Structure formats: C-alpha cells, structure tokens
Amino acid sequence: MSSNHHSASEHSRHDLAPGEEQKGGSGIAKGVRGYLVGLAFAAGLTVASFVVAGSTRFIYAPGVPVALLVLAVAQMGVHLAFFLHITTGPDNTNNVLALAFGTLIVALVVVGSLWIMANLNANMMPMDAMMPAGGMAQSGPTGGATVPGASPSPVTPPPAAR
Structure with a gap:
C-alpha cells in the first residue's frame, strides 16, 4: 500500500457535512467557526432577500416572489445544517x-x-343580503335599533306605582 491512503476512521474524521460537529472534541474554535460561517450565510441570505424585495433593479419584477421563495428555502437549509446540525x-x-x-x-x-x-x-351569505338596502340600522326614539322604513312603535310611559 502506498503512504497516500488513509484509514477509514481517518477519512471519516475529515469528511464532515457543513455544520456537522466532530466527535473528538478537537476544539471549541472549530465549533465556533462553524457557527460563525452559518451566521454569515444566514445574514447574507437575509440581506439578499431584503434587496430583492425592496428593489427590482436586480431581478425582473414578476420574478420577485420566486426569488424570495428560493432565498427562504436556502435560509432554511443553512439553519438546518449549521445550527440544528441536521445531516444525512x-x-x-x-x-x-x-x-x-x-x-x-x-x-x-x-x-x-x-x-x-x-x-x-x-x-357564507353575502353581506348585501344580510343587511337592508338602507345600510346600517338606525336608532329609533327608544334608543333601540329599528329597521329603516318601518314605523317606530309609540313610546308608552311605565305605569305609575300605586
């Protein structure tokens, strides 16, 4: 065998997906670096989505929703890989x-x-079928609502106490 071949365990130690942590705990700096790379990607995608949504200088106006959808899916992928460490x-x-x-x-x-x-x-019943043609109900002399066009009922005072 030549000296260029690595063992399977050595190869698997260096073959990691983005955001995947090493099992050996080789240092906090590598873990923090992975989070910072993820943060940079997430911030870049966020800025890109604001630029796409705020200006049609870079993309054809009817294509803005599709571009935002693509950026959102990419943002989800960055979060899944770098922060939630979801790999295959x-x-x-x-x-x-x-x-x-x-x-x-x-x-x-x-x-x-x-x-x-x-x-x-x-x-649902249409609103014009629910309300009379005159619009909102109006208040009558008794303070209660009356239907427009109907004659108000006469106000009778309460009977006197004996």
Whole structure:
C-alpha cells in the first residue's frame, strides 16, 4: 500500500457535512467557526432577500416572489445544517424523521385552515343580503335599533306605582 491512503476512521474524521460537529472534541474554535460561517450565510441570505424585495433593479419584477421563495428555502437549509446540525448521517435518522413529521403536521394545519376558510367563504351569505338596502340600522326614539322604513312603535310611559 502506498503512504497516500488513509484509514477509514481517518477519512471519516475529515469528511464532515457543513455544520456537522466532530466527535473528538478537537476544539471549541472549530465549533465556533462553524457557527460563525452559518451566521454569515444566514445574514447574507437575509440581506439578499431584503434587496430583492425592496428593489427590482436586480431581478425582473414578476420574478420577485420566486426569488424570495428560493432565498427562504436556502435560509432554511443553512439553519438546518449549521445550527440544528441536521445531516444525512446514520446517527441523524431520528432527527430527520422528527423534522419530516413536524413539517407534515404544520402542512396539515395550514392546508386544513385554508380549506375551512375557503369553504366558509363559499357558503357564507353575502353581506348585501344580510343587511337592508338602507345600510346600517338606525336608532329609533327608544334608543333601540329599528329597521329603516318601518314605523317606530309609540313610546308608552311605565305605569305609575300605586
């Protein structure tokens, strides 16, 4: 064997995904450096999204929502990799499944809420059918609301106490 080949454990020690921590605890500086790289990426993506949303100088105006969606997905990827340390390693299977389940629950809540609101909107009586043509009900002489166009009821004083 040549001296250029590394053992499997040596190779796996240097072959890490972005944001993945080393198991040996080789130093706080490397961990902090990973967080600072993630912070730089997250800040850069945030600034880029504000620039895209605030100016159409860099991107065609109808493409702004798509660009913001792409930047948002990239921002989520940076947070998952650098801060939550979600990687594709075999030791992260439970984390990935928990993340997928949480995403499913959030999607069900959002889609279900939109479905219910759309159904309520479709089945709601229109506002002009609920109110008379004159608009808001007006106050009558008794202080109570009366329907416009109806004759007010005569006000009778209460009977005197005997």
